[in-house]
Amino acid sequence: MTIKRPIYDLTPLELSSFCKENDLPDFVQAELDKWFFLKKDLDQSKWDKISKERMKFLNEKFSFELPKVVWQGLSSDGTRKFLIGLSDGNSVEAVAIPAKDRLTLCISSQVGCAIGCTFCHTGTQGLTRNLKAHEITGQFLAVSQWLIKNVSPTSRLSNIVFMGQGEPLHNFQNVKKSVEIFLNPNGIALSKTKVTLSTSGLVPQIEKWEEFPDINVAISLHAVRDDLRSQLMPINKRHDLKRLFDALKNIPLKTSRRITYEYLMIAGLNDQQQDIDGLCELLPKKRSKINLIPFNEYPGSDYKRPSDEQVLWFQDQLHKQGFTCTIRVTKGDDILAACGQLKTEFEKVNKWDGDRVSPKAIETYQPNE
Ligand code: SF4
The missing domain is CATH 3.20.20.70 (Aldolase class I)
Structure with missing residues (x-):
């Protein structure tokens, strides 16, 4: 499985170069800036200026998942x-x-x-x-x-x-x-x-x-x-x-x-x-x-x-x-x-294993104890 690069690893300049190299119009970067970085809204259905094909392409290239x-x-x-x-x-x-x-x-x-x-x-x-x-x-x-x-x-x-x-x-x-x-x-x-x-x-x-x-x-x-x-x-x-x-x-x-x-x-x-x-x-x-x-x-x-x-x-x-x-x-x-x-x-x-931590461990963990 290829690990996708998180979109929030790119500087504005890097994102702009990526868009240019891949023939993506300027408004794609503007939409990403507005919805993902500014509003922190991960619901891609709202990013409606970006076509489905372009969104699919972006999702193939980048991860939008946050830590x-x-x-x-x-x-x-x-x-x-x-x-x-x-x-x-x-x-x-x-x-x-x-x-x-x-x-x-x-x-x-x-x-x-x-x-x-x-x-x-x-x-x-x-x-x-x-x-x-x-x-x-x-x-x-x-x-x-x-x-x-x-x-x-x-x-x-x-x-x-x-x-x-x-x-x-x-x-x-x-x-x-x-x-x-x-x-x-x-x-x-x-x-x-x-x-x-x-x-x-x-x-x-x-x-x-x-x-x-x-x-x-x-x-x-x-x-x-x-x-x-x-x-x-x-x-x-x-x-x-x-x-x-x-x-x-x-x-x-x-x-x-x-x-x-x-x-x-x-x-x-x-x-x-x-x-x-x-x-x-x-x-x-x-x-x-x-x-x-x-x-x-x-x-x-x-x-x-x-x-x-x-x-x-x-x-x-x-x-x-x-x-x-x-x-x-x-x-x-x-x-x-x-x-x-x-x-x-x-x-x-408990140990965070990179993917999940048992909900029970979270419930039982009390730092004040
Ligand atoms: S205060 Fe702690 S975290 Fe900061 S530099 Fe010193 S050892 Fe590192």
Whole structure:
């Protein structure tokens, strides 16, 4: 059996070339963009501008089937976590996070991760493999369609953050390609200001940033001293703070855009006055935003979350120094929100076999237990 290429693996340019090479008129691509990518409506009987013969031809060439939502769970704060099954039996997590005026999907770029950050549950799993472009766009489309079917026909994911499992720049080409598909103005049509890529600081790939579409960039900083950062993020031993900041200086930023620095706050480790001083020294104020993330404890982790008072004090000190500084509200505590935790717990209970998972296993799987 030949495995058909998923239609959502094609960039707009690739789809246009395919149409040209196969004498398909322009409206075929327009219809695919409108129904499949924009409306996420898989009912091909509605795509009525495309003749039956042409639809048959497209179905012979491409798969229109989306990845499966193997499991989903809703947190009391509205965060909804999804486990997405891939065709080879692996699975990855995606998390839909609601806020006042947006619904953000946090997506994965790899199965596992090679970076090995010591505060991260996925980091303990090692890297299994990179995701292909369609496995990245597929997460977005599968979750969108699930929400449209099960929550509201008007549900719409408005933002994407590459902050799920994996280091996105480690999977440079596939992530770049998926971003091109997300930004297609006639298809999924996300604005480039609504897509954020978060990296642990892979310097050689940051040096190639100008090859990427112009989206937001976030750096997982977490420490301002090399010894502590190397302890938290072993990647810092190869690409230390000096190399990282030298590379970041050369990222082309439009006047109003800034780099976001993610700063995971761990009690007693990086939440003191000396860390504030270090941030002030390291970060250029006009080009930086700081996002404080109080550590989300998970079973077996060595680190502790600082008190709310400590987090607020830290933020206040940075405000006084003239920085834009936000605190990320930890979401989904009650549904295994730590990155990679759901996948691990789920796999203890049953195995997604690439085709089906027993309905009983889904019913009996309770991540809160
Ligand atoms: S925090 Fe990100 S980069 Fe670090 S191990 Fe976890 S998934 Fe990988």
